[in-house]
Amino acid sequence: MxxxxxxxxxxxxxxxxxxxxxxxxxxxxxxxxxxxxxRYFPSKEDVVFPDxxxxxxxxxxxxxxxxxxxxxxxxxxxxxxxxxxxxxENPSFSVQRYRLTKQVPGLRAYELSxxxxxxxxxxxxxxxRFAGSADGTLRADVIAAAVVAAHNNALRSWxxxxxxxxxxxxxxxxxxxxxxxxxxxxxxxxxLDSGDLVIVVARRDAPLWRVVREVExxxxxx
Amino acid sequence: MxxxxxxxxxxxxxxxxxxxxxxxxxxxxxxxxxxxxxRYFPSKEDVVFPDxxxxxxxxxxxxxxxxxxxxxxxxxxxxxxxxxxxxxENPSFSVQRYRLTKQVPGLRAYELSxxxxxxxxxxxxxxxRFAGSADGTLRADVIAAAVVAAHNNALRSWxxxxxxxxxxxxxxxxxxxxxxxxxxxxxxxxxLDSGDLVIVVARRDAPLWRVVREVExxxxxx
Numbered sequence: 001m002x003x004x005x006x007x008x009x010x011x012x013x014x015x016x017x018x019x020x021x022x023x024x025x026x027x028x029x030x031x032x033x034x035x036x037x038x039r040y041f042p043s044k045e046d047v048v049f050p051d052x053x054x055x056x057x058x059x060x061x062x063x064x065x066x067x068x069x070x071x072x073x074x075x076x077x078x079x080x081x082x083x084x085x086x087x088x089e090n091p092s093f094s095v096q097r098y099r100l101t102k103q104v105p106g107l108r109a110y111e112l113s114x115x116x117x118x119x120x121x122x123x124x125x126x127x128x129r130f131a132g133s134a135d136g137t138l139r140a141d142v143i144a145a146a147v148v149a150a151h152n153n154a155l156r157s158w159x160x161x162x163x164x165x166x167x168x169x170x171x172x173x174x175x176x177x178x179x180x181x182x183x184x185x186x187x188x189x190x191x192l193d194s195g196d197l198v199i200v201v202a203r204r205d206a207p208l209w210r211v212v213r214e215v216e217x218x219x220x221x222x
Numbered sequence: 223m224x225x226x227x228x229x230x231x232x233x234x235x236x237x238x239x240x241x242x243x244x245x246x247x248x249x250x251x252x253x254x255x256x257x258x259x260x261r262y263f264p265s266k267e268d269v270v271f272p273d274x275x276x277x278x279x280x281x282x283x284x285x286x287x288x289x290x291x292x293x294x295x296x297x298x299x300x301x302x303x304x305x306x307x308x309x310x311e312n313p314s315f316s317v318q319r320y321r322l323t324k325q326v327p328g329l330r331a332y333e334l335s336x337x338x339x340x341x342x343x344x345x346x347x348x349x350x351r352f353a354g355s356a357d358g359t360l361r362a363d364v365i366a367a368a369v370v371a372a373h374n375n376a377l378r379s380w381x382x383x384x385x386x387x388x389x390x391x392x393x394x395x396x397x398x399x400x401x402x403x404x405x406x407x408x409x410x411x412x413x414l415d416s417g418d419l420v421i422v423v424a425r426r427d428a429p430l431w432r433v434v435r436e437v438e439x440x441x442x443x444x
Contacts, residue, residue, distance in 0.1 A: 112334045138396055141371045142403075149367030153360050174360055181364075181403050 002040050002050070004030045009047045010096060018048075018104045045110045048097060052114050055086045056121060063125040072129040073143060073183035076122045077175040080151040083118060084171050087155060091163025098159040119148045143182050150174040224262050224272070226252045231269045232318060240270075240326045267332045270319060274336050277308045278343060285347040294351040295365060295405035298344045299397040302373040305340060306393050309377060313385025320381040341370045365404050372396040 008030035012021040023044055027037050041047045059079050066075050087094040101107045123144035130136030154174035158167045230252035234243040245266055249259050263269045281301050288297050309316040323329045345366035352358030376396035380389045 109331055109335055112338055113331055116334055135395075135399060138372065138375050138399055141375045142368045142399060145367040145371030146364045149363045150360065153363045173357075177357060177360055177364060 001030075001032060001036060005032070005037060005040060006047055006050050009044075010093070013048075013100055014096065018100060018107065045107060048100065048107055049110065049114060051086050055083055056114075056117055058082055059118065060121050063121065066125070071184050072126055073147075073179055076126060076144065076147050077179055077183075079122060079125075080118075080147050080175065081168075081171055084151060084155055084158070084167050088158070088163075088167040095159055095163045115148060115152070119144050122147055139182075143178070146178045146182065147175065150178045223252075223254060223258060227254070227259060227262060228269055228272050231266075232315070235270075235322055236318065240322060240329065267329060270322065270329055271332065271336060273308050277305055278336075278339055280304055281340065282343050285343065288347070293406050294348055295369075295401055298348060298366065298369050299401055299405075301344060301347075302340075302369050302397065303390075303393055306373060306377055306380070306389050310380070310385070310389040317381055317385045337370060337374070341366050344369055361404075365400070368400045368404065369397065372400045 005026060009021070009026045012025055012029060021044075023034060023037055026044075026047070027034050030037075037047075041050070059082050062079050062082060063075065101111055123140050126140035126143055127137055130140050133139075151171065151174065154167075154170040157170050157174075158165050227248060231243070231248045234247055234251060243266075245256060245259055248266075248269070249256050252259075259269075263272070281304050284301050284304060285297065323333055345362050348362035348365055349359055352362050355361075373393065373396065376389075376392040379392050379396075380387050
C-alpha cells in the first residue's frame with residue numbers, strides 16, 4: 001500500500017504539478033482512504049521523500065555499531081554512502097524527484113531539513129569520538145558539514161547524469177577529498193613503500209633543465 | 223517604523239509565544255496598519271530575522287569586491303565574519319531570538335534556508351575562484367560548508383554565553399580551523415614565498431617522461 005501511494009503521488013505530481021495535487025487526489029488514484037495515507041506519511045511533503053526516515057535510522061545504527069578503533073572520518077564518509085545507495089537503488093525515481101524538488105520551493109525547504117538531520121547524526125557520532133580532545137565539538141561540526149557537502153556534490157553529479165553515472169565512483173572521489181583534508185593518513189597502498197616515493201622540491205622560477213636533472217638524480221637515473 | 227514593528231513583534235513573542243501572536247496583534251501594538259507590516263516583511267517569520275537580507279547583500283558585495291590575488295579561503299572566512307558581526311551588534315536581541323528559534327520548529331526551518339543562502343553565496347565565489355582547477359566545484363562546496371559550520375559553531379558558543387563572550391576571538395579560533403585545513407599556508411619562511419615553490423611527488427619506478435610532464439605542468443610551462 002505504501003509503494004502504491006508513492007507511485008500514485010508521483011504520477012499525479014508529474015501530470016498536474018505538485019501544488020495542484022491534493023492528498024485526496026492521491027488516495028483516490030491509489031484506491032485507499034485518507035487515513036491510510038496519513039498512517040504512512042505525516043504530510044504531502046513526506047510522500048516525496050518516503051525513504052529518508054528509514055535511511056536516517058540505518059545511518060544512526062551504522063554509526064552506533066562502529067567497531068572500536070574505527071577511523072572516525074572514514075566511518076562518517078561510509079555512513080554518507082548509505083544515503084547515496086538509497087538514491088542509487090532507484091535511479092529513475094530519484095531523478096524524477098530531483099527535477100520536482102528543484103521546481104517546488106516547499107520541497108527544497110523540506111530537503112534542507114532532512115539534510116540537516118543527516119548532518120547532525122554524523123556530527124553527534126564525531127562529537128562522541130572526539131570528546132575530550134581539543135576543539136572536539138568544532139572539528140566534529142566542520143567535518144560533518146564537509147562530508148555532507150561532498151556527498152551532495154557527488155549526488156548532484158549523479159542525478160544530473162540522469163542516474164547513469166557510477167554512483168560509487170563519484171562518491172569515492174568526492175569523499176576522498178574530505179578524507180584527505182581531515183582523516184588520519186591511511187597506510188600506503190599495498191606494494192608501495194614510502195621508500196618507493198620520490199619528492200622533488202624546486203623553485204618555480206628554476207630552469208626546467210635543472211629540475212629535470214634533479215628528478216633524474218632523485219630517481220637514480222643519472 | 224521597521225524597528226518599531228520588530229520591537230512590538232518580539233515583545234509579543236516573548237509574552238504569549240510565537241505561534242499565538244498574529245500579524246494583527248503586532249500591527250495593533252506598533253500602531254500601524256497591516257500593509258505597513260507587509261511592506262517590510264513578506265511574512266511573520268521574516269520579522270524574526272529582519273537583517274539577513276541586508277547581510278546577504280553585504281556579503282555578496284564584499285565577495286564581488288575582492289581584490290585580485292586575495293587568498294580565497296581567507297576571503298570566505300572574512301565574509302562569514304560579517305554575519306557574526308550582525309549578531310554581535312545587538313547581543314540581547316540575538317540571544318532572545320536564539321531562545322525563540324530553538325522552541326519553534328517553523329523558525330528552525332526558516333533559519334536553515336537562510337544559512338543555505340549564505341553557504342551558496344560563499345560557494346559561488348569559491349567556484350569562480352577555483353574555475354578551471356581540478357575538482358574546483360567540489361572543493362568550493364566543501365570549503366563553503368566547512369566555513370558555515372565553523373561560523374555556526376562560534377555563533378552558538380557566543381549565544382550560549384548570553385552574548386557576553388568576545389565574538390571575534392571565538393570566530394578567529396573556529397575559522398582558523400578551516401583555514402588550516404583548506405587555506406594556503408600563511409606566513410611562509412622569510413625571503414621565500416610559498417607560491418615560489420613547486421613540490422612534485424613521483425613513484426620511483428615512474429617513467430621519466432611522465433615525471434617531467436608533471437614538473438612542466440606544476441611549473442606552469444605546459
